[in-house]
Amino acid sequence: xxxxAEVLTTRLPDPGQMFGLPGALARPLGRRMRxxxxxxxxxxxxxxxxxxxxxxxxxxxxRRYWSVDRLHPNERGHRLIACRFHDLLAASGFPVGDGPDPxxxxxxxxRLAEFGWMATKGTGWLFRRSRxxxxxxxxxxxxxxxxxxxxxxxxxAPDSVPT
Numbered sequence: 001x002x003x004x005a006e007v008l009t010t011r012l013p014d015p016g017q018m019f020g021l022p023g024a025l026a027r028p029l030g031r032r033m034r035x036x037x038x039x040x041x042x043x044x045x046x047x048x049x050x051x052x053x054x055x056x057x058x059x060x061x062x063r064r065y066w067s068v069d070r071l072h073p074n075e076r077g078h079r080l081i082a083c084r085f086h087d088l089l090a091a092s093g094f095p096v097g098d099g100p101d102p103x104x105x106x107x108x109x110x111r112l113a114e115f116g117w118m119a120t121k122g123t124g125w126l127f128r129r130s131r132x133x134x135x136x137x138x139x140x141x142x143x144x145x146x147x148x149x150x151x152x153x154x155x156x157a158p159d160s161v162p163t
Contacts, residue, residue, distance in 0.1 A: 005050050005060060006049075006050055006089070006094065007047060007049040007050070008049060008050050008051075008052070008085055009040055009043060009049040009050070009051050009052070010040070010043045010051070010053075010054045010081070011037040011040055011041065011051075011052070011053045011054050011055040011056070012033060012036065012037060012040075012054060013054055013055050013060045013061060013077050014026075014029075014030045014034075014035075014055060015029050015033060016029045016030045017030070017061055018061065018066075018070050019070060024141045024144075024145065025137055025138070025141050027141070027144060028137065028140035028141055028143070028144050029137060029140070031144075032140075033055070037055055046062040050085065050088050050089055050092055051088075052081070052084050052085055052088060054081070057084065059080060060080075064076060065077035065080050068109070068114040068117055068118055068122065069118075069122060069125070070115075074104075074105055074108065075104040075105070075108075076102075076103075076108070079100055079101065079102050079103070079104065080102065082085040083099055083100055085100050086099045086100055087099070098131075140150075
């Protein structure tokens with residue numbers, strides 16, 4: 001980049017697969033994420049960023065890399081991302097030195113701590129999302145089901161940009 005910085009971009013994982021949602025809910029959500037990833041792919045291509053494909057990396061979907069909310073990487077997950085970017089930077093010819101340690105430096109939270117978080121903060125988040133995200137997702141699923149009956153195309157095409 002002109003300012004001497006290298007921009008890193010990443011494709012995000014499919015939330016339906018992350019949460020193990022039933023197909024009727026996972027499909028429209030996955031289609032939306034593919035649309036986001038397609039836009040990120042286009043930005044990466046246009047600006048020549050170092051681009052990580054977190055959506056197609058099987059490790060991305062392993063539970064051990066995620067916090068209890070399944071939305072944010074835990075320490076092990078952040079280290080995985082750092083290792084993947086280190087490898088991409090090295091493969092692109094950047095002088096990166098030794099790679100980051102993939103192993104966490106802190107012990108993971110106990111099941112009791114995870115349960116405590118879910119019982120306090122996670123429950124509030126889930127309640128709020130059940131009033132906005134869940135109805136919107138259900139509406140997308142119904143719209144997709146109706147579109148399938150009518151033989152029309154979904155509202156967002158699958159990604160077609162190779163990474």
